[in-house]
Amino acid sequence: MAKAQLRDLMVRDHGQVALAHVKWCHKYNSIDDSLSDWTHGPVKISSTGELILEDNVIIPNLRKCQLQLFSRPHLVKITDIENTKVFIEAVETEFWSLLAGLMVWQNLRPKGINNKHTTNRFLSQEARVKADDPLVCRFKVYGPSPKNKKVGLQEEPKSPIYQAARGEKEGWFNAMGILRPDGMLDLLCETDGSLLYTVDVTKLFGSEIRQLHQTVFQHPNILFLGQINGLRSSYRYANETDTDDHAPFILKNNQRFSSQKRVLILFELGIDLEDWFVALKSFTKLEFLGNQFTETxxxxxxxxxxxxxxxxxxxxxxxxxxxxxxxxxxxxxxxxxxxxxxxxxxxxxxxxxxxxxxxxxxxxxxxxxxxxxxxxxxxxxxxxxxxxxxxxxxxxxxxxxxxxxxxxxxxxxxxxxxxxxxxxxxxxxxxLTGQDFTKFEDALEQFEIGELLDFLTPYLKPNNIDGWSRMLLDVYQSLHLEKMYIDNLLSLELKSFRHSSNFDPDAKNPYNTLFRNSSLFSKTLEVYQIRIGQEYLEKMLGGFIAKVCQEGLVCDPDPKKYRDSHVKNYNALLGYLEELWDRIYSTSNDIPEQLKDEWKRLRDKVEATTGVSDQNVALNAVCSFVFLRYICPAILNPKLFNLSQNHQLGRVSVSLRLISKVLMALANRTKMVSYKDPTLMGLNEDFLDRHEDEMLTFYDRITGRRPDPTPNALEMTNTMERPTLQVSSEISNDLPSMPFLIDKYLMFSRLAFLLDSKAGDREQVEPIKRKSVSAEFDQDDDDFESSDFIKIQVNQEMDRVSHSASEKLTVSLENLLHEASLVASKTRAMEGKVSQNESPAMMTTKSYAQFVDQLLKSVTLDHQHQIIYDLAARENGSLDNFFISTKKQSSQPRSRASTMRLPRSLSIQSNLTTKTSAESTSSSKSSLKNLFRRKSLI
CATH class of the missing domain: 2.60.40.150 (C2 domain)
Known part of the structure; x- marks a missing residue:
């Protein structure tokens, strides 16, 4: 069969071809061959993928070329990625060698890192899932209407994303979802447990499971699962297809249930969305840059x-x-x-x-x-x-x-x-892969956080403080060291303040400006509060904000603006303030413990550091985070905190601003003053004085100074037990971590590059002498990133980091910077390696054999006899059938007068040293020499 013959030639020749005599042309006329501009001469495919005809490089790069066959036997059309076209005809035995070489280069990708997209689609199921426990959840689904009368269908709101074909009914319905260990999502009827239909998650790319922004459906907890044709086409070359595009996505009893290629899932809880987002992605085809056969x-x-x-x-x-x-x-x-x-x-x-x-x-x-x-x-x-x-x-x-x-x-x-x-x-x-961060992660865990902050602080600037604070918080939160990290930030902040120009120990209130400016500590704790306490804000404030927006009451008590209604406006404002304060005061026990721990540590440390007997300094510090950076901003701009759909305008905006202002005064234990807010003076007696003691009690409760007897009023999920996703590290390292969907190794990579970029600026220590990346692993540069590199790397990493569990390593700044430099260097080296033109020489014997088997398994012909490859690697016999058909149609053997057959004993290597070499200096009189010049590889 054709495939067996092609395989032998591919394995033998590694894509190199040298034929002494072929026919070729740029313009072929299938109706009248006399109109074709045929030329006779030798052909060669070099070890770098050049197509050379008569000593001239006709196509400098055959990678990802297109090949087309014809009913005329042993004729092939070659079109490169620059749209250069060549037709070549050879005798039968030599045609197979030519076709085998072309097919090898057709499956190799050209230079450029963005040309190297690949997936883990062929990862074994055993590597994905370790347990048979399915993930179960009740949620709402937007998809094709189930054929079950017990399921109520709500057609609104309709999806603006890939609407169903005309005549196909779809809408929202409740279902019980079961994610099976084979990546199939069963949707069951809530009432009788019958199967509604199944969604095949394994057909999706990782990027095709997306969290919808809340503005699309006015809901924050919706996942999109579906085929995105525009995304898929951007990953492919012209000679590639994917039968998964046409495979059933929504099934029932292994039969196609619907032609629709997407569903939406609405979760009641944000933590459920996080769990399912990660679980669903673990079954998809995750995207990478590299070559799956070299494991790079x-x-x-x-x-x-x-x-x-x-x-x-x-x-x-x-x-x-x-x-x-x-x-x-x-x-x-x-x-x-x-x-x-x-x-x-x-x-x-x-x-x-x-x-x-x-x-x-x-x-x-x-x-x-x-x-x-x-x-x-x-x-x-x-x-x-x-x-x-x-x-x-x-x-x-x-x-x-x-x-x-x-x-x-x-x-x-x-x-x-x-x-x-x-x-x-x-x-x-x-x-890089997770295993490449083993040493760096270990160094981070052992290194003194305060020393790292001392190193980074001189480089902090207003334009990078936001990004650095989020990155470092992600790093230490993924290491479960966030408490220690924030504590070190607090110590550094207090130390820096006492040595700053803003601090005057002889002033009446020297600590008045403490935590009022933006710093790494203040920004970090602000981000941490929102991350941990977003749910509390939504459940405590969400209903209140919605009420203010819906009622649209005027709360401005200025008699100059509202002569007849200023008293009514004042009462409306007072009513809102009373309701809001009651919500805050009565839900102190619902505030997440992580936040109360940080506020307690903040109060204790400020009191211990300042040595001031007046408790106002410490309370002001707590206030600057609880109210100034957490509750009041959410009231002032609820859209930024996902508490409303739109920015508030007009009277609602004024009302929220006044409410926030008065609440801030209560938090600061201050009063309204006549020269600033004459229209709000009545609130001193009516609101601020009445609740001042309660505010002090509130501070004591949230900082652990007194027990909190208030019952839990909100149904918070932060104390709920989360399921453990039993996925192998091979997959989990490339997925966000839970909770909060932190991309651990992305943050590690950013920190490593940051440290590497600053390591050379250190004047107090001698610059680190760095080995090459390959030398770090005792590898020659030529061997770096061979097929065995990853295995060697893992073994050596494990040997280096193995130590007693009870042993505490001492890691110096030089050690940490060295490990960061190694991560950055490995990444740059890997980028360079991945960016190179792919060639058979990059592969080992084993990986090249896998490459050949994969391409022959996936090869197919389209209706125009174009040779294309199925990325889903489904076996297809169209190539064999084509050659059988053309052989039967051929009434007589082709004339051999126009071709010459090379002796079988003449090897590829000897052919490559003949006069057909592009580097030959012999004086060929070919008319093409002046038409074509050698190009650099693309």
């Missing part, structure tokens, strides 16, 4: 922090000023984010809204659609919100950090309407 791989991570500031319409643009407008992030023909709905004031709608996008590296642009809404607060989930214009945010904008850029806004006909002002802050990182 990196995990790409690319995020964009966009900030959309405003739109501005030109005078010619026919856009009504009374419109309510919003921007929608459109990617892969679906919406993934929406800004707040704002009025088109003076034809300049203003947002200043951050948009965080985590996208695969293959994404080159994002489209922003400017839409109008007939409702100032609610999006329409169907396509009835008309699109005013669109903005193309290209890769040049996405990938270049810049303060502000004005991007043209066009209508549907391409006419310019104005512009949208935005900025982009990209972050790209390529992450």
């Amino acid at each position: 791989r990196l995990r790409p991570d690319k995020t964009y922090s966009l900030e959309v500031v405003e739109a501005s319409f030109s005078d010619k643009a026919q856009v009504h000023e009374k419109l309510n407008v919003y921007l929608e992030v459109d990617l892969w023909e679906a919406p993934w984010f929406r800004t707040a709905i704002v009025p088109n004031t003076n034809k300049t709608p203003f947002w200043k809204e951050p948009i965080d996008l985590e996208l695969p590296p293959v994404v080159e642009s994002v489209t922003l659609l400017l839409k109008s809404s007939n409702n100032p607060t609610v999006y329409n989930n169907m396509e009835t919100d008309p699109t005013i214009g669109w903005v193309s945010v290209t890769s040049d904008i996405l990938n270049n950090p810049q303060n502000m850029v004005k991007v043209p806004l066009h209508d549907k006909d391409g006419h310019e309407l104005g512009y949208v002002t935005l900025s982009s802050d990209p972050s790209e990182c390529r992450v």
Whole structure:
């Protein structure tokens, strides 16, 4: 059979070909062969993938070329990635050698790291799951309507993401989900336990399980599971296909249930979403950069922090000023984010809204659609919100950090309407496998945190403090050392304050400005409070914010503005304040213990450090985090804390500002003063004096100074037991960790690169003498990242880090910087290796044999006889059938007058040294020599 013959030739020749005589042309006429520009001569495929005809490099790089066969036997068309076309015809025996060589190079990828996308799709099931315990949860599903009368279907709100085909009914319904150990998600009827249908998660890429932003459905806990055709096509070359695209995604009893390729899952609890997000991803085809046969791989991570500031319409643009407008992030023909709905004031709608996008590296642009809404607060989930214009945010904008850029806004006909002002802050990182961080992780665990902070503090600047605080918190939280880390930050903050210019020990209140400025400690604790306490804010404040927004009462008691209603307004404000304070005071026992531990430590340490007998200093410190950076900002801007859908405007905005201001005064134990707030003076007696003692009691309760007798009023999930996902480390290292979905090794990689970049700046120590990465592992540079490299690396890492469990290692700063440098160097070396042109020489005998078997298993022919490869590697006999068919159709043997057959005894190696070599200096008179010049490899 053809495949068996091709395999023998591929294994023997490793893609190299040397034939003494073939026919070739650039233009082939299948109807009238006399019109084809045939030329006779030798052909060679070099060890670097060049196609050389008559000493001339016709195609400098055969990698990922396209091959087409014809009913005319032994003829093949070659099209490279630059669209150069060549037709070659050879005698039968030599044609097989030529085709085998071409097919080898057709499956190798060209230079460039972004050309090396691969997946773990062939990882064994045993490596994915270690236990047979399924994951079970009750949730809502948006998908095809189940054929069960006991299931109630709610058709609204409809999904704006990949709507069903016409005639196919779908909607929301309750179901019991069971994620089986084989990656199949069974959806069961709640009432009788019968199977509604099954979702095949294994057919998805990792990027095709996405958490929907709450603006899409006005709900924060929705997962998208589905096929994204635009994403898949961007991963593929022209000679690749994937039968998984057409395989059933929604099944029942192993039969296709629906043609729909996506479902949405709405979880009641955020912790359930986290658990299922990680569990579902463990069964998908996770994306990497590298080659699966050499085991050389990196995990790409690319995020964009966009900030959309405003739109501005030109005078010619026919856009009504009374419109309510919003921007929608459109990617892969679906919406993934929406800004707040704002009025088109003076034809300049203003947002200043951050948009965080985590996208695969293959994404080159994002489209922003400017839409109008007939409702100032609610999006329409169907396509009835008309699109005013669109903005193309290209890769040049996405990938270049810049303060502000004005991007043209066009209508549907391409006419310019104005512009949208935005900025982009990209972050790209390529992450090694988890085993590559073993030494660095061990050093981090053993190294004194305070010493690391001393090293990094001189490099802190206003523009990096936010990113560094999140990164370091993620690092130490993933190591379960966050308490120790925050404690060290607090000590450093107190020490720095006493030595700062702001501290005057002779002043009346020298600690008045403590924690008032932004610092690594204040930013870290602020982020930590939101991370741990977001659920508390939602359950304690969410209903209150919704009530204020819905009622829309005027709370401004200024008699100059509201002569007839200022008393009513005052009472409305007082009523809101009483209700809010009751919510806060009565739920002190619901605040997560992690936050109360930090506030207790903060109060104790401030008292011990300052030595001031007045408790106000310590209480002010606690206040600066509990209220100034946690509760009051959520009241003032509820949208940023996911407590409302839109920014608050008009009277609601004024009401929330006044409520926040008075609550802050209560927290600070201060009074309203007449020269600042004459209209609020009545609140001193009516509210502030009445609750001052309660505020002191509240502080004592949340800092452990007195027991808290208040019953739990909120149904918090932070104390609930979480399921343990039994996934092998091979998979779990590439997944976010729970809770909070922290990407542990991404954060390790960022920290390693940060430390490596600063290591050379140290003046107090001698610069570290670094070995090459290969030398660190006793490898020659030529052997680095061979197929056995990972195995050698793991063994040597384990030998180096093995020590007694009770032994406490002493790690110096030099040790830590050295390990960070090693991680950074390994990453750069791996990037360089992955970026190279792929070739058979990169593979071992074993991995090359696997490569050949894989390509022959996946090869198939399309309807035009193009040789393509199924990424799902499903066996297909179309190639064998084609050659059988063409052989039968051939009425007589081809004339041998135009071709020469090389003796079988002549080896490939000897052929490569003949006059057909591109480097030969013999004086060939070929007419092509002046037409083609040797090109560098692509």
